[in-house]
Amino acid sequence: MxxxxxxxxxxxxxxxxxxxxxxxxxxxxxxxxxxxxxxxxxxxxxxxxxxxxxxxxxxxxxxxxxxxxxxxxxxxxxxxxxxxxxxxxxxxxxxxxxxxxxxxxxxxALRTAAASSVSIKHLARKDAKTIGMIGAGHQATFQLRAALEQRDFEKVIGWNYHPEMLPNIEKIANEAGLPFEAVSLEEMQDADVIISITSAFAPSLMAEHVSPGTHLACMGTDTKGKQEVEAALLAKSRVFTDEVAQSISIGEAQHAVAEGLIKEADIAQIGAVINGTNPGRTSAEDITLFDGTGVGxxxxxxxxxxxxxxxxxxxxxxxxx
Known part of the structure; x- marks a missing residue:
């Protein structure tokens, strides 16, 4: 061994x-x-x-x-x-x-960041320029580094429950030569890609905070009861995940399914997009959402x-x- x-x-x-x-x-x-x-x-x-x-x-x-x-x-x-x-x-x-x-x-940390990065490669608009970060802890730095390699981003914006932690991701943005701005949740409307990576049990990002054409990678919800985004946001998105069974039981989709806003059949595997059996994004106006639950x-x-x-x-x- x-x-x-x-x-x-x-x-x-x-x-x-x-x-x-x-x-x-x-x-x-x-x-x-x-x-x-x-x-x-x-x-x-x-x-x-x-x-x-x-x-x-x-x-x-x-x-x-x-x-x-x-x-x-x-x-x-x-x-x-x-x-x-x-x-x-x-x-x-x-x-x-x-x-x-x-x-x-x-x-x-690396595999979690890789998962959201894979979702950005296959689901985000090719012309995405602004990336938004919700969360600024240890894992957020890995997320941002990996994500910045997938598109020609020009700006990073960020929000965190504890604003004093935002310099963690500002440092990564600066290392990449990009400007960083601390914003309100309402200003997340300016983001073309949003990564949420918190351990919250109540949503911070609401449907009204997300503009058409945005790609979201929701990476923090991996336990029953956790929630980072409003359930209504999944209802207005094309939803993808690593594994559907986990998405509806311990992932972000657990809440939208429980409220009857979406069904299990509405959730697709990201692997199907990679293989070409699912078209993924179908228009520049689609909101795409990747529910990254983290699989073994x-x-x-x-x-x-x-x-x-x-x-x-x-x-x-x-x-x-």
């Missing part, structure tokens, strides 16, 4: 490699060549933590495994480590033997890519297990 420690991930996994891995696995999911297992996610009753397992099998890529981890909200304040903690375990699909253990913290197959795809690179570079630690 191979071990790839968290400390090695930054030197192995690039945004480009994460994008390619996630795009391929989304495509495989849409053809039925890859599928996710039911998610286990529980409040453990200690440190206010949420802990769970996400797994699946990619028959096309012969990748089998799971990610174990979750959210410890007190980590940063108490221990000066990030709140999201996870580890990916890979198994040989031919024998069931343990194949690899991979640090999952940076990989989670994303984690397995990027972890498998890292293990391959680590073995080639002699970085992977081999143990007799």
């Amino acid at each position: 191979y071990i790839v420690p968290e400390r090695e991930i930054a030197n192995l996994m690039t945004r480009e490699a994460a994008f390619d891995a996630v795009e391929k696995v989304f495509a495989a999911m849409a053809t039925g060549d890859a599928y996710n297992f039911p998610v286990v996610r529980e409040a453990i009753g200690h440190e206010d933590a949420l802990y769970g397992f996400k797994g699946g099998f990619d028959r096309a890529g012969l990748t089998l495994g799971l990610k174990a981890g979750g959210y410890w909200p007190n980590n940063l304040e108490k221990r000066d480590i990030i709140n999201h903690q996870s580890t990916v375990f890979l198994f040989d699909p031919d024998t069931g033997k343990a194949k690899a253990m991979v640090g999952g913290n940076l990989l989670t 197959l994303q984690d397995l795809a990027v972890a498998a890519s890292v293990v391959e690179l680590a073995i080639k570079q002699g970085i992977a630690i081999e143990v007799d297990f």
Whole structure:
């Protein structure tokens, strides 16, 4: 079995490699060549933590495994480590033997950013110029870096529940040579692409805040009860997701479906757009919305890519297990 420690991930996994891995696995999911297992996610009753397992099998890529981890909200304040903690375990699909253990913290950030970036590539207008960010935490910086590679953006605007955190994303904009402006939610109407990445349980972005032709990537809702955007916004959008079952149960669509504003059949897989079996955006006026719930197959795809690179570079630690 191979071990790839968290400390090695930054030197192995690039945004480009994460994008390619996630795009391929989304495509495989849409053809039925890859599928996710039911998610286990529980409040453990200690440190206010949420802990769970996400797994699946990619028959096309012969990748089998799971990610174990979750959210410890007190980590940063108490221990000066990030709140999201996870580890990916890979198994040989031919024998069931343990194949690899991979640090999952940076990989989670990269694969989440890659997912929204894939949605921008396939659903945003080609002439998109202004990108809006709702959320300015740790993950928002990864989201923005990846998104800026998909279009020739000219400006970044941002809003956050805690405005003092907005310099986090302003720094990324400045690194890319783009101006940044802190705005109100109403001013999100100026954005051609909007990424929401918060842990909210009540919507901030309303339908009236979004202009025709906008593409939204809603990346923060991955648990029952969470919500970043008004349910009515999904009703006026063409809705896409990583996995429909998760979208309607723990994703952003859970609320719109519960209120009867949309049906399960109204939600398409992003992989179908990648494969060309769904047209995706059909006009410049369409509002497209990607409900990124985060699937185990994303984690397995990027972890498998890292293990391959680590073995080639002699970085992977081999143990007799």
